[in-house]
Amino acid sequence: MTDMASLMEDRAKPGTPKDPRKPVNWDSPDIARRIKKRYGADRRFKMYGLVAILMALAALLTLGTSIVSKGYTAFFHTYVELEIFFDPAEIDPDRTNDPAVIGRANFDGLIKQNLRNHFPDVTGRSELRQLYDVISGGASYDLRTRVMENPSLIGETRKVWLISGDDFDMLNKGFIDAGGEEASRRLSDAQVGWFQRLVADGAVEKQFHKRFFTGGDSREPELAGIWGAAVGSFYTLIITLLLSFPIGVAAAVYLEEFAPRNRFTYLVEVNINNLAAVPSIVFGLLGLEVYLNLMHLPRSAPLVGGLTLALMTLPTIIIASRAAIKAVPPSIRQAALGLGASKVQTVTHHVLPLAMPGILTGTIIGMAQALGETAPLLMIGMVAFIVDVPGGVTDPATVLPVQIYLWADSPERAFVEKTSAAIMVLLGFLILMNGFAVYLRKKFERKW
């Protein structure tokens, strides 16, 4: 019971000290205390509200900082400088300068040989294998492209920065404790020792990790990049946009401007509202059953992903477009009709252009939702491990959120920072899209 209600009740009861027949002394300390109490309760209530908002914002901040603090290191990677003798006997024994010959050469062996030269004291098969782990398996490809671009390197000795293995990168970034127990980390004491010798020689450096932005997926964290997933996301979104925008706008125009009030219209409206609330995974089941099992469209393709997401974004676009169309005042329509324009002309020449900013804002927000959507795409096979960058809408592909999901599932420690960095990129895109939507709304917002 609240204080005010209790006050009223007290006054209603005869015989109590606050008998209604006697006037209340509003200046009495009793009443003053009561009022103070009530205002105290008011302040506390207000504070609860503030605390709730601050809690939510604090959680948002924690989310952001935890992602950024885990992820920013992924933009840099540890490189090791080795002196490489580009042995002509190894690479191009006949001096043909033929790219095909150079392409077949054993650059991996070249790197290994130079590692052995750098650490002459390391012998023994298993020790050597541990030593080779210092340099990533992908370094030989880098070396090959380098020589193919510049064949004059052959026969020379150059200092070359080579990409290190992911465990050594983690060691260099301090995620693996060099002082800890050998059994508790992924690197042996000997490996840590070699790496520290390289550090002491000044042959270790963190450099900007371009490969993260340009590479496709890989099982090796140091070689994995987001470009493949980003291109997949792009194709998927293009399909989604091409389908859901025209269909959504047409449906909204029909429902707002043309539809008679009948059962069909009612049914459409009920369905749109319900579709907006159907769990996204159910759309995935629909896509799996209709597009893959029934129509035999290619699995894991952006085409199918886009078709599925288009159905999901459709209600968002329709609802936003209807609101925008409704906001155009009737006087505009009446003026156009009065000048002899047909109904369709009124809509296409006047109502739609005026509603377009609102429609576009809704569409961008719908696209941003589609960009972040994961669950339905898992159902239609976009979780496959795909190394190649997709070249079209029917190639197997994955998308950014699914890539994040896949990396988050990987056991290697190095994938934690990759995942966080990919999340940062995804959030960056979302912020851009939503920012653009806000800008559109601010710029073209019109009060009639």
Next chain:
Amino acid sequence: MSLTFLLLAIALLCALSFFFGRQRAVGLSGGRYSNLHSLPVHYGVYTALWCGLPALFIVMVWYGFQGTIIQALIVADLPDSLTSDPGQLSLALNSIGLLSEGRGAHLAGAAPELIDAGRRLANLKSIASGALVVVMVCGALLGLIFSYRKITKDMRARNNVERIARGLMMICSAIAILSTVGIVFSLMFESLQFFTKISPLDFLFGLEWSPQTAIRADQVASEGAFGMIPLFVGTLLITFIAMCVAVPVGLFSAIYMGEYASPKFRAVAKPALEILAGVPTVVYGFFAALTVAPFIRNQGSLLGLDVSSESALAAGLVMGLMIIPFVSSLSDDVMSQVPQSLRDGSYGLGATKSETIRNVIFPAALPGIVGAVLLAVSRAVGETMIVVMAAGLAANMTANPLQAVTTVTVQIVTLLVGDQEFDSAKTLSAFALGLVLFLVTLGLNVFALKIVKKYREKYD
């Protein structure tokens, strides 16, 4: 013949027919457009529509059925030994597909009938794409000729175009119905197949969930139990935890935003809260699995509690965080709809702001708030990525938030990611779960919207 190319071809044909139609109208008009019923543009659009729509229709139907028909043709020619076993068949079809695209180098030693079939598949595909182009162009040209011949000075081209446009718009809005029908049918179809293998009663009321079934007859594996009660208990537990976070925080933020906050604070805090709704769920899942779950486990072990690393608590808390803006914006809406006169009446009687909110606005808005909470529940029940990444896989019947539970959506994902066999109860059960999920969320939504609507009418 790629789809892009076909669409470009259709666009080109449309542009051409637009040009022809317009030219014809201009020619008929004899230089004075007022001789025509409609503007020349309308005649152009009329022919373009008549050319493009049949072509587009043909392409869509073709793409929808080509795969099915070609596969049926291939399967019909395969020996019985392959077609009798569905597993064998899908393997064989896969190899045939690879062979037809010339990617089957490793299959060089495959059975001759497979290589044969691969060659035939490649053949059929090229025939199909060639035939598609021919049929499409024929359709387009027929449409063009038909409409071109119909153009006269008095033809009501504008009315015709507008009628077609209205029809197209109606079809577009019917897609909303079509996708609901598609969802219901695709879920029903596979679920009915599932229920021929597992009794619906066992599914709905069974207390054990372990979908691992033997793949081969001689394999040692459990029979597989498909009782969905444990999954629902898990879903409800996580949803309940999420609501414990989202409802109080969301409601109090809505009250503060609506009744107390200065416009300046509101302008900053409201969009900031809405960011929470825009963060992709996979990000929340990562946050729950890598930050919140270990934190809870460490705190639990400090207190001497045994906390699972995939505890329901972590998933529930993060899901609650995600739903806060949903609850707060919906309840903000309903509370701002409470008429000002009620507030003024309460203030006039000397009530403080909090007394007004608690005793007047909140009771008046209660039905709407209940509706908002129900919508939030349906959202939480259907949420997938957070639980896939942060909740467990084992179906435990427990109400202990510190233990790992699994949910309906997690099971759907685990059952369908990876190998799918549409003849085993294991894969089909995902569709039965999807059907139940769909019906539950639909029921919640319809109910919630009804409450909200009824309440709105009260104050309108």
